[in-house]
Amino acid sequence: MKHPLEEYFGIEFNNPELLKIALTHSSYSNENGGKNNERLEFVGDAVVDLLVGEYLFKTIPEQEGTLTKRRANIVCEKSLAHYATLFGLEKYLLLGKGEEKTGGREKDAVKCDAFEAFIGAIYLDQGLNTCRKVMEKIVFPNLEYAFEETVDYKSILQEYLQADKRSLKYELVSETGEPHNKTFVFRVIMDDSIVLGEGKGKSHLEAERNAAKMALSKMAVIEQ
Numbered sequence: 259m260k261h262p263l264e265e266y267f268g269i270e271f272n273n274p275e276l277l278k279i280a281l282t283h284s285s286y287s288n289e290n291g292g293k294n295n296e297r298l299e300f301v302g303d304a305v306v307d308l309l310v311g312e313y314l315f316k317t318i319p320e321q322e323g324t325l326t327k328r329r330a331n332i333v334c335e336k337s338l339a340h341y342a343t344l345f346g347l348e349k350y351l352l353l354g355k356g357e358e359k360t361g362g363r364e365k366d367a368v369k370c371d372a373f374e375a376f377i378g379a380i381y382l383d384q385g386l387n388t389c390r391k392v393m394e395k396i397v398f399p400n401l402e403y404a405f406e407e408t409v410d411y412k413s414i415l416q417e418y419l420q421a422d423k424r425s426l427k428y429e430l431v432s433e434t435g436e437p438h439n440k441t442f443v444f445r446v447i448m449d450d451s452i453v454l455g456e457g458k459g460k461s462h463l464e465a466e467r468n469a470a471k472m473a474l475s476k477m478a479v480i481e482q
Contacts, residue, residue, distance in 0.1 A: 302378030
């Protein structure tokens with residue numbers, strides 16, 4: 259039977275053991291023996307760098323310095339963890355009991371490393387073209403997340419309101435979804451009563467950030 263990740267990306271591992279290793283965190287192998295995904299992460303890191311660089315070179319007519327900054331935004335821990343969450347990679351990870359108890363499945367570092375290991379496993383088993391297809395499905399169509407991460411909307415909003423001596427707070431509106439795949443909605447409130455905007459995201463921070471972005475857009479501080 260094919261693994262759900264193979265089904266999702268339309269691939270089939272010649273060596274299924276590589277996929278299992280890619281999904282095995284060091285905390286699990288420390289408790290149960292066997293290999294973990296750290297070596298595959300090393301390979302995947304290089305492959306991700308190469309494919310992102312190739313994509314940017316072909317699609318963005320900018321100078322080397324700008325391309326380097328854009329690549330850094332895409333391959334940073336937070337961005338890769340976000341892309342991993344988009345296809346539910348964290349659901350399939352093998353974690354040690356301690357790591358599981360401390361919320362390891364939701365940690366950006368764990369998800370980022372697993373994403374790189376997953377790409378590394380695909381590269382060793384299927385080659386570069388299949389890795390490129392995976393990136394084309396999950397990363398390249400969602401680059402706005404990585405690029406927008408360079409803008410700190412929460413800080414901009416706070417500075418803008420503080421200049422007028424207005425107070426600011428964020429309030430959780432709703433929390434939906436399975437434990438491994440929650441969606442949060444936050445609103446940003448001025449002076450304890452005026453709702454400036456709402457935003458949703460896969461983490462509290464992402465939802466707050468999107469709420470701040472909406473508020474800034476409504477106040478015409480930034481363009482929508």
